[in-house]
Amino acid sequence: MNKVFSKPKYLKDVPFHYCPGCGHSIIHRLIAELIDEMNMGLRIIGVPPAGCAVLAYNYFDIDMCEAPHGRGCAVATGFKRSQPDKIVFTYQGDGDMAAIGTAETLHAANRGERITSIFVNNAVYGMTGGQMAPTTLLGQKTSTSPYGRRADVEGYPLLITELIASLKGAAYVARNSLATPAKILAAKRSIKKAFEVQMQGIGYSLVEILSPCPTNWKLSAIDSFKLLETRMEKEFPIGVLKDVTKAKEEA
Amino acid sequence: MENKVLMKGTDAIGEAAIQAGCKCYFGYPITPQNEIPEYMARRIEEVGGVFLQGESEIASINMVLGAAASGVRAMTSSSSPGISLKQEGMSFLAAMELPAVIVNIMRGGPGLGNIAPAQGDYYQATRGGGHGDYRTPVFAPAAIQELYDITMDAFDIADMYRTPVMIMGDGMMGQMMEPIVLNKRKEINLPVKDYILTGADGRPSRIMRSLILDVMEMEEHNWKLKRKYDLMRSRLPSCEEFMTDGAKLVIVAYGTAARIAKGAVKRARRDGVAVGLLRPISLWPFPDKAIQNLAKEVKNFLVFEMSTGQMVDDVIMALKGKAECEFYGRPGGVVPTPAEIERIIGRYWVQRGL
Known part of the structure; x- marks a missing residue:
């Protein structure tokens, strides 16, 4: 009998702790598949965040180092600068990347650090129980924006990926969504490209992935995936925001 | 005759770090320690190392x-307000048991304070500083030669x-300049770094973490750290005793304050006042045994701090x-x-009827 589906080589044989319908397990799988397909397993170092994905090191069968909340890109910089031959990636949530870690993220991108960030945007603080995130949508109710996010009180959703795309040190910047199987495969292509850009040594690469959080959105898994398309992708348009390799080809 | 060079304190720290094999310096400018990053920016590339100015002290300590998790000798330096920002990272370094050297060229505080020499960060340095149950070895040199030697030792202690x-x-x-001998690093046996993350090539994958959700496991980690701190307590305390023979009064001071006190003790001794100085070199672990030994004979102590x-x-x-x-403080x-300190000694001498 042919085996047509199995756990990726670089995911440990343990069950995920993530909630049913959560996007982290999908994204973990995409990264683990690419580590295998791109032969990166013996020279890759991952930096998980504080947040739901802090336990990523329990799942990936690669070297991983936890970072203080928001400091992923600084820790990754330390790894990459002292081991330039290694592939280094951060895995960060919206609070980690776009609130407490904004400075570390923007400056690492601006320096063109040869690292890759996988930025999981679910518009909410998951691990702490559903508080407002920098990417929470206008009108979205969370435990710390109980009346719905109001622009004049809590400000607007922060589009950090657009900010990073404007920086000269950023070489590849894309936003993807987990809304459909086709979009999941597109996300995988973006992550692959991001790692390729790192290996080519041309700058910082970032893939933002719009991901559902059914538990804190208080929706069913199916409705959460629908909401990715009906709401999230409206505020956070998907696509490749920047690709300097393409610009070079065209030139 | 030994080959002496005239060196400024900040440069001595930088050169000692280079000689100790430091390969990564990350830091953010703040007065009065800017000459350390400036020295490292010029010097570390000559030995194949990395200098990077972080966007903040927080970023620098996390770099x-x-x-450190890569197995490379790494350091950062700052001054009081910047050291406050580094405390989060220092707590993580302590939790993950990662070696690093952090230099604090203290200034007046709290808040922005000023850029003049002060010693207001003693509590922060010796009580852990950041959150959680940990200690950090702290050394306070009082001469440029000592600054140079201790900076080199600090890297070994961090790894050990x-x-x-x-x-x-x-x-x-x-800022002070003194002639120093650029001593070579003492070769000592250090434990193999079997924890570093270099890509899981030829060995099982490793993780580096400080999150320990299981309370029993966390308690065990706390006790493990405590055993390590106890070991350091038994091995690392160091101090200098100066003119303590026959002293009826002993001044306790460290760093710059100790240099001033030493001058005062010399002057007072000339006037027949039986006073000595105990200068802690390690602030944590504190040289309490040396003080207890002195207290067998000496019944009067005067602590001078800035x-x-x-x-x-x-x-x-x-x-x-x-x-x-x-206590006397400035x-x-x-x-x-x-x-001034001699006057204080004299006043105390008379008040106590010594």
């Missing part, structure tokens, strides 16, 4: 964390015990009521003269 190590100076120690009184607590704890302990960046 140190990444380099897998801990962040702090060097405490102040603006005076940083603060409103912090180390004095450690002296009182070490004395356990076996001797009197008074906070705010004021650097008193030996003559």
Whole structure:
């Protein structure tokens, strides 16, 4: 009998702790598949965040180092600068990347650090129980924006990926969504490209992935995936925001 | 004759780090320690190392964390307000048992304070500083030669015990120039770094973490750290005793304050006042045994700090009521003269009827 589906080589044989319908397990799988397909397993170092994905090191069968909340890109910089031959990636949530870690993220991108960030945007603080995130949508109710996010009180959703795309040190910047199987495969292509850009040594690469959080959105898994398309992708348009390799080809 | 070179404190720190094999320096400018990053920016590339100016002290200490987890000798330096920002990272370094050297060239505080020499960060340095149950070895040199030698040793201590190590100076120690001998690094046997993350090639994958959700496991980690701190307590305390023979009064001071006190002790001894100096070199672990030994004979201690009184607590704890302990402080960046401290010694001498 042919085996047509199995756990990726670089995911440990343990069950995920993530909630049913959560996007982290999908994204973990995409990264683990690419580590295998791109032969990166013996020279890759991952930096998980504080947040739901802090336990990523329990799942990936690669070297991983936890970072203080928001400091992923600084820790990754330390790894990459002292081991330039290694592939280094951060895995960060919206609070980690776009609130407490904004400075570390923007400056690492601006320096063109040869690292890759996988930025999981679910518009909410998951691990702490559903508080407002920098990417929470206008009108979205969370435990710390109980009346719905109001622009004049809590400000607007922060589009950090657009900010990073404007920086000269950023070489590849894309936003993807987990809304459909086709979009999941597109996300995988973006992550692959991001790692390729790192290996080519041309700058910082970032893939933002719009991901559902059914538990804190208080929706069913199916409705959460629908909401990715009906709401999230409206505020956070998907696509490749920047690709300097393409610009070079065209030139 | 030994080959001496005239060197400024900040440059001595930088060169000692280079000689100790430091390959990564990450830091953010703040006065009065800017000459350390400036020295490293010029020098570290000559030995194939990395200098990077972080966007903040927070970023810099976390870059140190990444380099330390890579198995590379790494350091950062700052001054008081910047050291406050580094405390989060230092707590993580302590939790993950990662070696690093952190230099604090102290200035007047709290808040922005000023850029003059002060010693107000003693509590922060010796009580852990960041959150959680940990300690950091802290050394306070009082001469440029000592600054150079201790900076080199700090890297070995960091690797030996897998801990962040702090060097405490102040603006005076940083700016002062003295002739020093550029001693070569002592070769010592250090444990193999079997924890570093270099890509899981030819070995199982490794993780580096400080999150330990299971309370029993966390308690065990806390006790493990405690055993390590106890080991350091038994091995690392160091101090200098100066003119303590036959002393009826002993001054306790560290760093720049100790240099001033030494001058005062010399002057007072000329006038027949039986006074000596005990200068803690390690602030944590504190040299309490040396103080207890002195207290067998000496019943009067006077602590002098360039603060409103912090180390004095450690002296009182070490004395356990076996001797009197008074305090004299000049906070705010004021650097008193030996003559002033001599007057204080004289006043105390008379008051106590010595």
